[in-house]
Amino acid sequence: MLSLxxxxxxxxxxxSSSYQPPVFRLRSYNQTLPPTLCSASDSVANQPKMSSPDxxxxxxSKISSAIRVIPNFPxxxxxxxxxxxxxxxxxxFRDTIDLFVERYxxxxxxxxxxxxxxxxxxxPPIALAIGAKFVPMRKPNKLPGEVISEEYSLEYGTDKxxxxxxxxxAGERSLIIDDLIATGGTLCAAIRLLxxxxxxxxxxxxxxELPELKGRERLGDKPLFVLVSST
Amino acid sequence: xxxxxxxxxxDPRLQAISDAIRVVPHFPxxxxxxxxxxxxxxxxxxFKHxxxxxxxxxxxxxxxxxxxxxxxxxxxxPSIALAIGAKFVPLRKPKKLPGEVISEAYELEYGTDCxxxxxxxxxPGERVxVIDDLVATGGTLSAAIRLLxxxxxxxxxxxxxxGLPEVKGQRRLNGKPLYILVxxxxxxxxx
Numbered sequence: 001m002l003s004l005x006x007x008x009x010x011x012x013x014x015x016s017s018s019y020q021p022p023v024f025r026l027r028s029y030n031q032t033l034p035p036t037l038c039s040a041s042d043s044v045a046n047q048p049k050m051s052s053p054d055x056x057x058x059x060x061s062k063i064s065s066a067i068r069v070i071p072n073f074p075x076x077x078x079x080x081x082x083x084x085x086x087x088x089x090x091x092x093f094r095d096t097i098d099l100f101v102e103r104y105x106x107x108x109x110x111x112x113x114x115x116x117x118x119x120x121x122x123x124p125p126i127a128l129a130i131g132a133k134f135v136p137m138r139k140p141n142k143l144p145g146e147v148i149s150e151e152y153s154l155e156y157g158t159d160k161x162x163x164x165x166x167x168x169x170a171g172e173r174s175l176i177i178d179d180l181i182a183t184g185g186t187l188c189a190a191i192r193l194l195x196x197x198x199x200x201x202x203x204x205x206x207x208x209e210l211p212e213l214k215g216r217e218r219l220g221d222k223p224l225f226v227l228v229s230s231t
Numbered sequence: 232x233x234x235x236x237x238x239x240x241x242d243p244r245l246q247a248i249s250d251a252i253r254v255v256p257h258f259p260x261x262x263x264x265x266x267x268x269x270x271x272x273x274x275x276x277x278f279k280h281x282x283x284x285x286x287x288x289x290x291x292x293x294x295x296x297x298x299x300x301x302x303x304x305x306x307x308x309p310s311i312a313l314a315i316g317a318k319f320v321p322l323r324k325p326k327k328l329p330g331e332v333i334s335e336a337y338e339l340e341y342g343t344d345c346x347x348x349x350x351x352x353x354x355p356g357e358r359v360x361v362i363d364d365l366v367a368t369g370g371t372l373s374a375a376i377r378l379l380x381x382x383x384x385x386x387x388x389x390x391x392x393x394g395l396p397e398v399k400g401q402r403r404l405n406g407k408p409l410y411i412l413v414x415x416x417x418x419x420x421x422x
Contacts, residue, residue, distance in 0.1 A: 070329035080329045084349055087309070087319040094313055120305040121321070124272065125313055128279055134272040136306065144255035144265045164269055 059095035064228045066092040067208065081208050081230055083118060083179045097122070099227055100205055101129040104175060109202060111174035113137050113194060115161070115186055118179035122207065126177065135167045137176075137190050148196065152189035161189045170198025180208040181224065184215030191222055233394065234284060234412045244280035249413040251277040252393065256418065266393050266415050268303060268364045281307065284412060285390055286314040289360055294387060296359040298322050298379060300346070300371055303364035307392065311362065320352045322361075322375050333381060337374035346374045348382075355383025365393040366411065369404045376405045 066086040073080040087093050104126065113135045114123025120136060127134040138161070140149065146165040151158050168174065176190045181204070191201050201222060209215065209226040216224050235245055251274040258265040272278050289311065298320045299308025305321060312319040323346070325334065331350040336343050353359065361375045372389045379386050386407050394411035403409060 068330070073329040074326070082329050084321060084328065084352065087312075087321070088352060090312075090316050090318060093309075093319065097313060117302045117305060117323075117327070120302060121309050121319070124278075124306050125310045127272075128275070128282065128310055131275055133275060134278070134306070136269060136272070138302075141259075142302070143269065144258035144267050145253070167269065167273060 057099065059092075059099060060227055062089075063092050063096050063099075063207070067228065067230075069230075081180055081210075083121075083207060086207070087121065096207060096227065097125045097129070100126050100177075100225075103225065104203075104205075105130045107202070108173055109175055110172045111135055111168050111194075111199065113163070113168075113174055113176045113190060115176065115178040115190055116142070119177045122179060123177040126175075132175075133167075135163060135174075137161050137163050137193065148193060150189040150193040150196070152185045154185070159186075161186065161193060163193050168194065168197060168199050172199050173202050174199045175202060176204045178204075178206050180210065181206045181215040181226065182210045182213045184213075184218035187215065188218055191219070232408065232410060233414070234410065237410070239284065242284075244277075244284060245413060247274075247277045248281050248392070249416060252413070252416055254416045254418050264415065264418065266365055266395075268306070268392060271392070272306060281392060281412065282310045282314065285311045285362070288410065289317075289388075289390075290315045292387060293358055294360050295357045296320055296353050296384065298348070298353070298359055298361045298375060300361070300363040300375055301327070304362050307364065308362045311360075317360075318352075320348065320359075322346050322348050322378065333378060335374040335378040335381070337370045339370070344371075346371065346378060348378050350382075353379060353382055353384045357384050358387050359384045360387055361389045363389075363391050365395065366391040366398050366404070366409065367395045368397055369409075372409075373405045376407055 066089040068082040068085040070080040070082050110132050112123045112127035112132045114120050116138045124134045140160045140162055143162050143164055147162040148165055149160045149162045151160050174194055181187055187204050194201050203223040203225055205225045207227050209229045211229050239245060251271040253267040253270040255265040255267050294315060294317050297308045297312040297317050299305050301323045309319045325345045325347055328347050328349055332347040333350055334345050334347045336345050359379050361372060366372055376386050388408045388410050389404055390410045392412050393415055395415055
């Protein structure tokens with residue numbers, strides 16, 4: 001099943017007839033081989049048909065324009081992508097969840113792991129719709145009972161993410177949800193946590209990607225699906 | 232008021248929800264029997280029942296905003312909001328929300344804490360439900376009510392999955408109705 005990863009900046013719209021569509025990356029959901037390992041004949045077979053660029057899903061541009069950018073938060077130089085305005089737009093929020101649910105329903109995913117705190121907003125509705133468990137991945141000392149922890153690097157220093165022991169079983173298929181991927185540090189820690197207990201992380205899913213921070217590359221061979229890419 | 236006394240007496244979903252909640256003794260400190268809803272989130276059916284009960288209650292009450300208290304209110308609020316066509320507004324700890332916020336302080340056992348909401352998130356006159364996983368003293372929910380009333384919103388009700396004994400028998404908080412699904416679980420034979 002092919003799906004669309006759009007590279008649409010928040011200010012682009014598809015309204016005008018002279019609109020130049022942004023570059024699309026069609027990413028096969030079941031892609032397991034990185035392109036360099038494909039044989040020549042495989043690479044033809046595996047190439048998605050691109051005789052004409054697919055239209056971006058019409059819901060995406062409204063989602064993108066519902067996200068508010070706050071300059072210089074939490075510190076100077078950072079253009080903060082604020083999804084709270086998306087949550088105030090009932091149709092755009094509904095569409096956001098629907099886009100993820102349409103992608104993941106029927107794919108035998110039993111776990112949706114959400115990263116504190118904004119992953120808690122998007123993850124549970126997706127989990128409910130696809131019949132999966134929701135597993136919160138939290139900052140230290142928030143989860144009661146026995147936890148496992150994974151440390152990860154920040155710009156200065158380190159942080160930790162925790163998950164309950166026993167929340168997930170080895171062999172389960174999982175998504176990881178967060179509102180945004182920047183450097184990918186937190187998502188990588190979440191992947192490691194789940195893999196340590198034998199879970200198969202099928203894909204990471206975010207509303208927004210900041211491609212300049214190269215989070216996608218940091219995830220390596222773990223697929224990433226985003227709705228909006230913000231440069 | 233508890234759901235069982237308010238139209239859902241004998242509803243098997245309430246037992247399923249209660250059974251899915253885990254008690255963790257002495258967290259975050261000695262003497263506290265922590266009501267852990269993460270096990271409810273692992274039980275898809277029971278989690279769905281939880282959301283369905285709130286949705287059934289609020290869908291015809293002309294509610295335009297669900298306000299969820301960080302962080303466990305975020306796990307329940309958005310699904311309810313989506314189902315009833317309401318906005319979701321996060322009420323957060325200090326300095327998490329970007330842009331212009333208003334703040335409301337509230338008392339803890341030792342010291343104070345603060346809840347923040349975005350300026351402009353809730354226009355005056357909108358009908359709001361405040362949601363959190365659990366109500367104990369009601370301090371956090373009271374702060375949430377004050378925040379919303381300061382911007383002219385109408386808090387219709389506060390909704391929680393679990394209500395601690397301090398609120399048993401209390402039908403109102405700050406003058407606002409309180410709707411609770413279950414009482415806290417106890418552990419047999421525990422200290």
